[in-house]
Amino acid sequence: MDFLFKFPDMGRDNLRDFKKDVDTSFLEFSGEYGEAIEKAFDPLLYFLVWFEKLLINTPWPIILLLIGALAWFGSRSIKISIGSVLSLSLIGYLGMWQDTMSTLAIVSAATFLCIVIGIPLGIWMARSNRVQAIITPILDVMQTIPAFVYLIPVVMLLGIGKAPGLLATCIYAIPPIVRLTNLGIRLVSKDALEAADAFGANYWQKLFGVQIPLALPNIFAGMNQTIMMALSMVVIASMIGVAGLGIPVLRSISNQYLALGLLNGLAIVALAIIFDRITQAYGKRLQKHRYGEHND
Amino acid sequence: MTDIAVSIKGLYKIFGKNPKKALSRIKQGMSKQDLLEKHNHVLGLNDINIEIPEKQISVIMGLSGSGKSTLIRHINRLMEPTAGEVIIGGENVVEMSKNQIRDLRLHKASMVFQKFGLHVHRTISENVAYGLIVQGMKSDEAKKKSHKWLVRVGLEGFEDHYPSQLSGGMQQRVGLARALATDADILLMDEAFSALDPLIRFDMQNILLELQEELHKTIIFITHDLDEALRIGDQIAILRDGEVIQQGDPQQIILKPNDDYIIDFIKDINRGRVIMAKSLAEKGRKNQGPSVNFKTVLEDVLPIIAKSKSQKVNVVDDQDKFIGVLNLESVIDAMARPNIEVSETYR
Ligand SMILES: Nc1ncnc2c1ncn2[C@@H]1O[C@H](COP(=O)(O)OP(=O)(O)OP(=O)(O)O)[C@@H](O)[C@H]1O
Ligand SMILES: [Mg+2]
Numbered sequence: 001m002d003f004l005f006k007f008p009d010m011g012r013d014n015l016r017d018f019k020k021d022v023d024t025s026f027l028e029f030s031g032e033y034g035e036a037i038e039k040a041f042d043p044l045l046y047f048l049v050w051f052e053k054l055l056i057n058t059p060w061p062i063i064l065l066l067i068g069a070l071a072w073f074g075s076r077s078i079k080i081s082i083g084s085v086l087s088l089s090l091i092g093y094l095g096m097w098q099d100t101m102s103t104l105a106i107v108s109a110a111t112f113l114c115i116v117i118g119i120p121l122g123i124w125m126a127r128s129n130r131v132q133a134i135i136t137p138i139l140d141v142m143q144t145i146p147a148f149v150y151l152i153p154v155v156m157l158l159g160i161g162k163a164p165g166l167l168a169t170c171i172y173a174i175p176p177i178v179r180l181t182n183l184g185i186r187l188v189s190k191d192a193l194e195a196a197d198a199f200g201a202n203y204w205q206k207l208f209g210v211q212i213p214l215a216l217p218n219i220f221a222g223m224n225q226t227i228m229m230a231l232s233m234v235v236i237a238s239m240i241g242v243a244g245l246g247i248p249v250l251r252s253i254s255n256q257y258l259a260l261g262l263l264n265g266l267a268i269v270a271l272a273i274i275f276d277r278i279t280q281a282y283g284k285r286l287q288k289h290r291y292g293e294h295n296d
Numbered sequence: 297m298t299d300i301a302v303s304i305k306g307l308y309k310i311f312g313k314n315p316k317k318a319l320s321r322i323k324q325g326m327s328k329q330d331l332l333e334k335h336n337h338v339l340g341l342n343d344i345n346i347e348i349p350e351k352q353i354s355v356i357m358g359l360s361g362s363g364k365s366t367l368i369r370h371i372n373r374l375m376e377p378t379a380g381e382v383i384i385g386g387e388n389v390v391e392m393s394k395n396q397i398r399d400l401r402l403h404k405a406s407m408v409f410q411k412f413g414l415h416v417h418r419t420i421s422e423n424v425a426y427g428l429i430v431q432g433m434k435s436d437e438a439k440k441k442s443h444k445w446l447v448r449v450g451l452e453g454f455e456d457h458y459p460s461q462l463s464g465g466m467q468q469r470v471g472l473a474r475a476l477a478t479d480a481d482i483l484l485m486d487e488a489f490s491a492l493d494p495l496i497r498f499d500m501q502n503i504l505l506e507l508q509e510e511l512h513k514t515i516i517f518i519t520h521d522l523d524e525a526l527r528i529g530d531q532i533a534i535l536r537d538g539e540v541i542q543q544g545d546p547q548q549i550i551l552k553p554n555d556d557y558i559i560d561f562i563k564d565i566n567r568g569r570v571i572m573a574k575s576l577a578e579k580g581r582k583n584q585g586p587s588v589n590f591k592t593v594l595e596d597v598l599p600i601i602a603k604s605k606s607q608k609v610n611v612v613d614d615q616d617k618f619i620g621v622l623n624l625e626s627v628i629d630a631m632a633r634p635n636i637e638v639s640e641t642y643r
């Protein structure tokens with residue numbers, strides 16, 4: 001009877017040994033390669049630090065101007081441009097300018113990294129069903145596994161600081177751009193591709209002349225989601241020492257500062273809305289000619 | 297005789313897991329039906345032999361699923377044959393290397409598609425220049441050239457529009473201009489006008505015929521529309537279930553259909569408006585009666601014959617040279633629908 005009520009597990013001793021084995025072998029691995037991996041992240045780290053300093057040391061009116069210009073070139077909408085500048089000004093007025101710049105830096109760096117890795121990966125997936133079958137479940141895991149769980153090996157490997165923060169953010173934020181690049185390329189019309197083939201286009205001419213341009217609206221939607229997800233990692237990343245709007249939030253949780261937490265949280269939301277509107281409006285502009293303003 | 301531009305010999309295409317094995321079954325006499333039901337392979341093309349003369353419009357006609365698209369895609373090897381040869385300019389396309397095929401597609405054979413196949417992210421002018429850009433031509437030179445062809449198809453002023461802003465007929469003119477811009481001698485047109493309204497289709501046929509009068513391309517034109525085939529075809533091949541069942545002069549196909557399938561195909565056409573005097577002219581001596589041009593259709597010959605006392609007319613060519621005589625009886629015979637019994641005698 002007892003057998004039915006107690007699950008036949010592997011036993012406490014075995015389990016302990018098993019966990020210990022995993023831990024020690026990972027520790028050994030990180031001891032052996034941790035430094036090399038950290039080195040590999042160095043250029044990124046330099047870039048991130050440089051970019052953060054640049055943002056912080058640039059006079060704020062110039063940053064406001066740049067954001068306004070970016071919003072204008074992205075969306076061609078006065079409303080979005082003025083809204084972006086106003087909300088950033090408000091953030092600054094409420095004393096969160098420097099943290100916002102740090103957050104901008106890590107989100108930009110993470111987005112950049114996700115694009116550089118994610119788009120080629122998505123293209124590769126679109127080329128081969130085998131690759132797609134292998135990568136899709138990995139992306140599923142990356143998206144569903146709680147961020148705290150993969151923080152453990154990341155921290156064991158890289159310690160605390162900006163580099164592990166960047167890595168964790170990328171793990172969380174890269175799936176949408178990979179998925180949507182893959183999807184976008186797979187959805188490119190067979191007719192458009194056949195025409196390219198019939199006129200003698202080679203592989204690269206097809207990729208850069210037909211597949212990517214036609215997949216661009218989808219790729220852009222992926223980029224938009226990637227930025228949103230990177231922003232939503234800001235608080236968790238601050239747990240492992242990434243500067244930015246997440247730090248005050250963390251402080252507010254432990255000290256029960258309601259106003260501080262709320263303000264910084266809202267600043268993150270404001271950033272998210274600004275980037276979302278700009279990229280979406282840009283994506284829409286890209287599609288303008290695709291489906292025709294008028295069809296006769 | 298004109299030279300042969302494309303020669304297709306013993307071409308087979310079988311869709312399925314093991315086409316080679318299926319091919320040997322077909323060669324041992326298995327039917328298309330059995331191959332599909334017992335072995336799950338589709339016989340797409342069955343021993344196609346066609347010679348496409350240079351500088352003429354050759355029409356390949358057949359109902360949906362008869363293998364027309366499959367056949368035309370073997371000519372520039374968008375599809376791999378299971379067996380057979382496609383000879384263009386003395387070279388076998390089937391044995392060409394990747395680079396040779398690319399060269400063929402870049403310079404020798406261009407294509408017009410049923411669904412236009414335009415690139416929606418490119419302007420009209422960029423679409424027309426596409427083949428040139430792929431060739432590696434500089435963009436302003438390509439633009440100049442594409443402009444010339446846009447003017448030719450009557451789309452001047454639409455350079456900076458996008459395909460979605462144009463009607464179907466206009467889009468296909470872009471498709472045509474794109475194909476002509478590469479200066480390829482061979483033009484492959486897969487149901488190029490089938491997606492268009494009848495009136496627009498008629499316009500497009502006119503544009504094609506006008507251009508052809510000047511350009512003398514080798515045009516392989518696919519259609520399922522007999523009227524279209526008769527209107528533009530210098531010769532016609534009829535495809536059924538992946539097999540060529542008759543090919544030759546359009547007039548001959550109408551006068552002497554060699555298959556019930558073809559009789560079915562042609563039974564509804566207005567014979568009086570299609571059959572020309574030249575096809576019925578018999579050797580004989582020039583008589584006193586009136587003369588008609590050899591391309592006059594029977595409908596127009598009839599009133600002339602009826603008025604002529606001898607019930608005969610002389611048929612003459614464009615230079616008024618006598619070709620033969622045409623009598624009322626044969627005109628009436630030819631205008632009557634062929635029936636199955638008649639066709640039996642031609643088998
Ligand atoms: N990739 C494929 N796999 C299996 N069967 C195919 C494939 N492509 C074509 N077929 C078959 O080959 C036959 C001929 O097809 P094809 O597209 O050449 O016909 P079609 O004459 O162009 O018809 P339509 O007028 O509809 O365009 C059809 O029976 C079709 O089902
Ligand atoms: Mg077809």
